[in-house]
Amino acid sequence: MVFKTAKHNLTPNVGCDTKPAGTPLAINHGITPDEKGELIDATLYRGMIGSLMYLTASRPDIMFATCLCARYQSKLRVSHLIAVKRILRYLKGTLELGLWYPNDDNFELTAYSDSDYGGCKRDFKSTSAGCQFFGNRLVTWQCKKQTSVSTSTCEAEYIAAASCCSQII
Structure with missing residues (x-):
């Protein structure tokens, strides 16, 4: 079902002749409130x-990039659309990826968390991310901009x- 959805969304938005991207975001993505760029149709975006x-x-691999692009829903510019189309180009090259849950007896709970310190250049708020595994199976993940500015x-x-930790509980 998700494979069909990904393929369906790629067809009109990216095109068949577009080269797949290796990552959902460019290394120096520069997704910011672009005041000088050309305005685009908000409905499409x-x-x-x-x-x-x-x-x-x-697809937890596109979570951060998608949430970052979702922050810019007003005053949309061409630079924002280019970033979203890059995610779609990444999906084009990775249609076979997804979650897989093997049948095993490993019931060990493992969790990882990370943040970027002051990653948002507009308000200097950090982004928190985490993922939780039950055995070898990824069961939950999250990516969220923090509500306050961290001092360190x-x-x-x-x-x-x-x-x-609150996700585990």
């Missing part, structure tokens, strides 16, 4: 973001760890 948000339920890397990491 929001539809693409909605489809990508649906796909994040089974340690504080940003503690907020991310607390969010990860």
Whole structure:
């Protein structure tokens, strides 16, 4: 089902002749509130973001990039559309990826968390991310911009760890 959705969303938005991208975001993505770029149709952009948000339920590899692009829903510029189309080009090259749950007896719970200190250049808020495994199976993941500005890397990491622990409980 998700494979069909990904393929369906790629057809009109990316095109068949477009080269797949190796990563969902460029290394120096520069997704910011672009005040000087050309305005674009909000309906197209929001539809693409909605489809990508649906796909994040089974594709944690696009979660950060999709959430980052979803922050810019007003005053949309061409630079924002290019970033969303890159995610779609990445999906084009990775249609076979998804979640797989093997049948084993490993019931060990493992969790990881991380944050970027002041990653948002507009308001200097950090982004928390985490993932939880039950055995070898990824069962939950999250990526969220923190609600307050951290005063240190340690504080940003503690907020991310607390969010990860609350997900486990």
